[in-house]
Amino acid sequence: MEMTNLKKQKVTEEEPPKGISKLLDLLIVHILSLLPTKDAFRTCLVSPTWQHLPTLIDSFNFTCSTDREREDFSFIHNALAHSGSPKIIKFQLDLTDLNLSDFSFRPEYETLISRCFSFAVEREAENVVLWSQYSNGCTLxxxxxxxxxxxxxxxKHCGFNNTVISWNSRKSIKLGHLMLNDDEMVKLLSDCPALETMELYSYTGFHRLEINSLxxxxxxxxxYVRMGGNRDDLEILAPYIQHLEISGEDLECRPVDVSSVVNAKLIYSFACIKGIPSTYVEDCCRDYHQVVYTLAQDNLQKLGYATDLTIGTWFTQFKGLPISELNCKYLMLMFHMTTFNMYGVAGLLRASPHVETISIELEYTLLDDFPIYNFCCNSELLDLAKEDNMDLLSEVSSVEFHNLKKVKIAISSRCVLERSCQKGL
Known part of the structure; x- marks a missing residue:
């Protein structure tokens, strides 16, 4: 009797209950779903008992490259054919490193795209990511x-081409490298009534973005990419959005109505038209800087009610810019500098009497390492030449920050740190 009990105890110790074993399999499948799909399928070599687990993953992450395109395509087809998961959480296909230099391979490429899209729809995928090169673009x-x-x-690089869209449950959309005119943008928004987040990058074609969804x-x-040198502003009318982020090179956005924004991040940059040799003359340069000056002032005024504000390097060049009082409580300044210039910062701080937290991130590049003087126009060089006369502390000494609780400064260069201490930072 005692020996029988010992045997039962030994069996219990060596063989976990079936419920525990099943739970472990589910955990392993979840972990495999987080890996690149090719790595997930390689795990079947670990143990014979794992051979079926990769076929149960509910997320796919494929990457193709030019040097092994046939091998990658074959693997993707094989993985999809052996998938046993009835529903897919995420399907991602990254083709940005794939350059179809061999045009005879184009039919196989199009077949793969079609197969992946069909698979995502059949398995009721919730999240789909497809990135391709410009030369290999496809149609949704x-x-x-x-x-x-x-x-x-x-x-990315996926066009609509008058495709009928009906995304009633879509909550988030991220589109890159696309061209839509104003009417097409209006239609896209109307076809996504449940949309909560929209992200556009490297986009062009439209000049007005009107969002009336609650x-x-x-x-x-x-x-934002201009076509044919067109320098028209991109107007934004979005009275109900709460989080606004604008970034990129030479981006002239004009928020016309963003009255509900509480969190704004403006980290775009302006490049003088001197960078366009065929159009640069001194008078045009002065006019351009005046336009940018007015645009910057207008943007800050429209975002006056935002409580969380992030400003990029572009603002440092605006000395003496009149700014209306801001309601900002959390102010972050993200500066990538080639010379220490705090003219714009002083004006921004004077306009922020309600601020509670100030964070400043400075990344400094020596002029010897980055010959900025080859790219700056006379207007910009004039401000840069005056940098040593700037004392930030004296510029804001008249402001009383009654609510200020925390100041955080992160500087990536010793040269800037020494100069900051000298300037009163």
Missing amino acids: PESLSTCSSLITLDV KLKTLKLKD
């Missing part, structure tokens, strides 16, 4: 345009 299939399970979509709360814009 109608099946995906009407996929009711899709919650987030992130596509659900869309977050708008991120990066790298």
Whole structure:
């Protein structure tokens, strides 16, 4: 009797209950779903008992490159054919490193794209990511345009081409390297009534972005590309959004109505038209700087009610810019400098009497390492030449920061640190 009990105890110690074993399998499948899909399938070599687990993953992450395109394509087809998961959480296909120099391979490429989109729709994917090169762009299939399970979509170099869109449940959309005119943008927004977050990068074609949805709360814009040298501003009318982020090079956005924004991040930059040799003359340069000056002032005025404000390097060049009082409580300054210039900062601090937290991140590059004088116009060089006469402490000494609780300064260069101490930072 005693021996029997010992045997039972030994079996219990060596063989976990079936429920525990099943739970461990589910945990392993979840971990495998977080890996690149090719790595997930390689784990079947670890143990014979793991051979079926990669076929149960609910997230796919594929990457293709030029040097092994046939091998990658074959693996993707094989992985999809053996998938046993009835529902897909995320499907990602990254083709940005794939250069189809061999045009005879184009049909296989298009077949793969079609197969992946069909698979995502059939398995009711919730999140789809497709990144491709400009030369290998594709068209969004109608099946995906009407996929009711899709919650987030992130596509790069993927056109719509008058595709009928019906994304009633779509909550997030991220589109890159696309061209839409004003009417197409209006239609896109109307076809996504549940949209909460929209992110556009490297986009062009439209000059007016009007958002009247009460659900869309977050708008991120990066790298607005002008066509044919057109320097028209991009107007933003979005009275209900709460989070606004604008970034990129030479981005002239004009927020016309963003009255509900509480969190704003403006980290774009302006480049003088001197960078366009065929158009640069001194009078045009002065006019351009005046336009940018007015635009910067208008942007800050429209964001006066934001409580959380992040400002980029572009603002340091505006000496003496009149700024209306800001309601900002959390102010972050993110500066990438080639010379220590705090003219704009002084004016910004004077306009922020309610601020509670100030964070300043300075990244400094020596002029010897980055010959900025080859790129600056006379107007910019004039301000840079005066940098040693700037005393930030004396510039804001008349302001009483009654609510200020925390100041954080992060400086990535010793040269700037020494100069900051000398200037009263």
